[in-house]
Amino acid sequence: MNCIKCGVNVPENQVFCDACLADMENYPVKPDITVTLPQRKEAPVSKKKSRRQRNIPPEEQLRRVKTKLRLAHLTLAVVFICFLLVAAMLLQYLQS
Ligand SMILES: [Zn+2]
Incomplete structure (x- = not known):
């Protein structure tokens, strides 16, 4: 998986690398603004x-x-050992 902003390799399920996340902290988005992430092709990943x-x-x-x-x-x-133990216990029980 690569960071969709700069392309650096990031762990699975992570969209941005830590550098880009830190960079975005400096430019907060207002709560009423809708942010759309670009679509990520899923098929090639599973094929690979x-x-x-x-x-x-x-x-x-x-x-x-x-x-x-x-x-x-x-x-x-x-x-097999369990079977032997059970058999031995059964034999003892029958003999007594
Ligand atoms: Zn990045």
């Missing part, structure tokens, strides 16, 4: 976003898959 997501390098994709797999294995291990 999705393209950026598609262009993930293979090493990064592999790393993400490995992380997901590790998480799945960990979840499976925790579920």
